[in-house]
Amino acid sequence: MEESSIVKYYLRKIIVAGLVILAVLWVITPFVISILYAFASKTDYYSPNILIPLHYTLEHIQKLLDLGATRAIINSVIVAVITIIISFALGLPAGYAFAKFVFRGKDSLKLLIIGLRMFPILVIAVPLVTLYIRLGLNDTLLGVALAHTAMALPFVIIISSSIFAGVPKELEEAAMIFGLDRKGAFFRITMPLALPGLTAAAIFTFIMSWNEVFIASVLTLTNRTLPAFILTSAMAAPDFIKFAAGFIMIFPAMVFVFIARKYLITMWGITLK
Amino acid sequence: MSKVSVMEKYLPYILIAPSLAYLLFFIGYPLAQGLYLAFTENGAFSLENIEYLLNSPFSKFWEALTDTFLLVLVIIPIQVAIALGLAMLFNMKFWGRNTALYLVILPLTISDVAAGLIWYSMLSTNGFFNKLLMNIGLIKEPIYFFGYEYRPMEFLAIVLTEVWRATAIVFVILFAGLQMISQDHIEAAEVFGANVWQRLRYIVFPMLKPSLQAALIIRTLFAFQIFGVVWVLAGRDIPVLAGEAYYEQVQLRHTGVAAIYALIIAAISVTIGYIYIKLFRAQYLEEGG
Numbered sequence: 001m002e003e004s005s006i007v008k009y010y011l012r013k014i015i016v017a018g019l020v021i022l023a024v025l026w027v028i029t030p031f032v033i034s035i036l037y038a039f040a041s042k043t044d045y046y047s048p049n050i051l052i053p054l055h056y057t058l059e060h061i062q063k064l065l066d067l068g069a070t071r072a073i074i075n076s077v078i079v080a081v082i083t084i085i086i087s088f089a090l091g092l093p094a095g096y097a098f099a100k101f102v103f104r105g106k107d108s109l110k111l112l113i114i115g116l117r118m119f120p121i122l123v124i125a126v127p128l129v130t131l132y133i134r135l136g137l138n139d140t141l142l143g144v145a146l147a148h149t150a151m152a153l154p155f156v157i158i159i160s161s162s163i164f165a166g167v168p169k170e171l172e173e174a175a176m177i178f179g180l181d182r183k184g185a186f187f188r189i190t191m192p193l194a195l196p197g198l199t200a201a202a203i204f205t206f207i208m209s210w211n212e213v214f215i216a217s218v219l220t221l222t223n224r225t226l227p228a229f230i231l232t233s234a235m236a237a238p239d240f241i242k243f244a245a246g247f248i249m250i251f252p253a254m255v256f257v258f259i260a261r262k263y264l265i266t267m268w269g270i271t272l273k
Numbered sequence: 274m275s276k277v278s279v280m281e282k283y284l285p286y287i288l289i290a291p292s293l294a295y296l297l298f299f300i301g302y303p304l305a306q307g308l309y310l311a312f313t314e315n316g317a318f319s320l321e322n323i324e325y326l327l328n329s330p331f332s333k334f335w336e337a338l339t340d341t342f343l344l345v346l347v348i349i350p351i352q353v354a355i356a357l358g359l360a361m362l363f364n365m366k367f368w369g370r371n372t373a374l375y376l377v378i379l380p381l382t383i384s385d386v387a388a389g390l391i392w393y394s395m396l397s398t399n400g401f402f403n404k405l406l407m408n409i410g411l412i413k414e415p416i417y418f419f420g421y422e423y424r425p426m427e428f429l430a431i432v433l434t435e436v437w438r439a440t441a442i443v444f445v446i447l448f449a450g451l452q453m454i455s456q457d458h459i460e461a462a463e464v465f466g467a468n469v470w471q472r473l474r475y476i477v478f479p480m481l482k483p484s485l486q487a488a489l490i491i492r493t494l495f496a497f498q499i500f501g502v503v504w505v506l507a508g509r510d511i512p513v514l515a516g517e518a519y520y521e522q523v524q525l526r527h528t529g530v531a532a533i534y535a536l537i538i539a540a541i542s543v544t545i546g547y548i549y550i551k552l553f554r555a556q557y558l559e560e561g562g
Contacts, residue, residue, distance in 0.1 A: 013367075016362065016365060016367055017367070019362055020362060020363075020367065020369075020373050023359055023362070023373070023377055024373050024376050024377060026437070027376060027377050027379060027380060027437070027441075028376055028379075029395075029401075030391045030392060030394070030395050030437060031379065031391065033391075033394055033395055033400075033401045034390065034391040034394040034395070037394045037400075037401075038394075045399055046399055048399070048404060048407060048408075049404075049408065050404075051401070051404050051405060051408055090291050090292045090295055091292055093288035093289070093291070093292075094288055094289045094291075094292040094293070096288060097284070097285035097286075097288035097289050098285075098289075101284065101285035103282075103285045103286070106285075109289060109293070112293075113292075113293075113296075115546065115550075116296050116300060118490075118491075118494055118542070118546050119300055119539070119542065120494065120497070120498050120538050120539060120542045121300075122498055122500070122515060122518075122535075122538070123303070123304075123307070123518075123535035123536070123538050123539045124299060124300060124303035124304075124535075125303075125522075125535070126303075126307065126310070126518060126522050126528060126531040126532050126534075126535045127302070127303035127304070127306035127307040127310060127532055127535065128303055128306075129522070129528065130306060130310065130528065131302065131303075131306065146299070147299070149295070149299075150295070150296060150299035150300065153292055153295060153296055154296065157292055207382060210384070211383065211384030211385075211386075211387075212384070213384060213385065213386050213500070213501050214498075214500050214501075214515060214519060217519060217523060218519065218522055218523060227384055227386045227387075227501070230386060230390075231386060231501070231504060231505070235505065239393075239394075239397055239399065242390050242393060242394075243390065243393075243394050245390055246387050246390030246391050246393075246394065249383070249384060249386065249387040249390070250382075250383045250387045250391070253382045253383055253384075253387075254379070254382060254383075256382075257379070257382040261375055
């Protein structure tokens with residue numbers, strides 16, 4: 001009896017470990033392979049006997065950058081930054097209102113924002129082209145950023161509201177008792193305490209915009225963002241250029257997420273609830 | 274009432290109004306404009322776009338509709354099953370859990386286009402998968418995943434990529450849900466002699482239902498917008514609704530037809546969202562979002 005329960009205990013441990021390793025390998029292997037292939041020499045890639053490349057080169061990345069990826073990367077960063085600025089300028093006040101005020105219609109308004117977040121935002125791209133042509137926004141980075149803001153805004157409102165709600169009311173009230181008005185309390189107390197969470201939210205907004213391909217492809221022609229550039233230009237290129245393209249796309253996202261990893265689960269938990 | 278408190282009363286509305294106006298404009302206007310684009314030709318009412326969509330030999334509408342639904346029907350159950358298994362696995366305590374968790378949800382951060390490219394490096398003729406199988410002697414000739422004559426294999430490649438990429442979203446929601454179930458309930462059941470299956474069937478599953486529903490709906494909504502993965506791996510070999518919208522707009526400049534595709538995707542999403550709210554409204558409000 002004693003012995004069999006010990007066997008059972010270790011068997012259970014081994015099965016759990018095996019399953020976890022399997023799950024991690026399933027996710028990690030394609031990442032590792034695609035990164036290795038992005039730097040593998042041509043001969044190694046095309047040689048059927050070389051499973052893990054032995055010779056590495058920066059040639060493919062260089063070639064991709066020469067094809068126009070440099071410009072596309074800069075465009076993507078500009079679009080993402082404008083998206084963060086506008087969506088935070090609009091979204092933070094709304095998030096603050098939901099977190100710190102009691103008012104009529106609050107629940108319905110919040111439900112509306114959540115409903116709008118569910119809206120398949122890519123469908124706005126095609127009709128926007130006509131409006132943008134009229135406004136001179138077609139094929140501009142600002143135009144893409146404005147559409148990306150529509151995508152990111154509900155997320156920014158919901159996230160910032162939960163971050164602001166996490167700042168204890170007592171601290172703000174104490175500040176107001178000691179002579180700060182609501183504005184002063186916000187900028188001197190609430191904002192500094194909310195800053196780490198808001199930084200993580202900004203990183204997520206950046207990645208949302210950086211990854212978005214449909215709207216960017218439809219709204220631009222010459223001012224391509226990186227995913228739009230890759231979708232149109234790099235798809236006709238040889239395999240190793242595609243792998244280089246994959247690497248350039250995932251690299252910043254992975255770095256940023258590593259920085260914000262502490263918030264990863266919480267943030268996805270909140271946004272996807 | 275003093276001036277300050279009147280200000281306080283209207284302040285939340287003033288703070289919310291810009292966001293709301295922005296969202297309503299950027300969603301409402303395109304929808305109205307989309308209807309106009311879809312049903313007019315040179316300013317007059319016209320069914321030409323619908324006619325093209327349904328009957329033109331260049332249009333792949335019916336194929337796109339079936340393939341999109343087929344992909345959703347195949348991908349979602351696999352994702353939910355894997356995510357559920359993973360969530361229960363990670364709900365146990367083991368050494369290195371946080372690192373493993375971080376690694377497993379990594380695909381959340383990358384785009385659909387990048388995911389397509391990553392799996393292309395796995396499955397291409399000179400890719401890892403083929404080389405691996407050939408080197409251990411399981412196959413003599415490479416397995417072809419890409420190209421019009423290998424459409425079923427392209428379909429498989431898309432399913433693999435989507436399962437790899439987006440299962441993490443379902444997993445995170447279910448995992449969060451599992452963590453909220455109090456260990457006391459489970460232990461109480463254990464004390465009263467419930468076996469593993471009974472504990473799952475009568476305690477875990479019922480309490481996990483809200484998370485499961487949320488995960489299902491969110492994944493389904495996004496699955497109907499599938500685009501990047503398909504476009505990278507199969508192009509128009511396997512047409513999907515969003516892909517056809519992109520093709521009609523960007524390649525053919527058929528803005529009216531592209532607008533119809535957009536409206537169809539919107540209609541499908543709104544229908545699913547409506548069913549969701551209808552079915553689960555009470556508990557949705559209770560949670561306060």
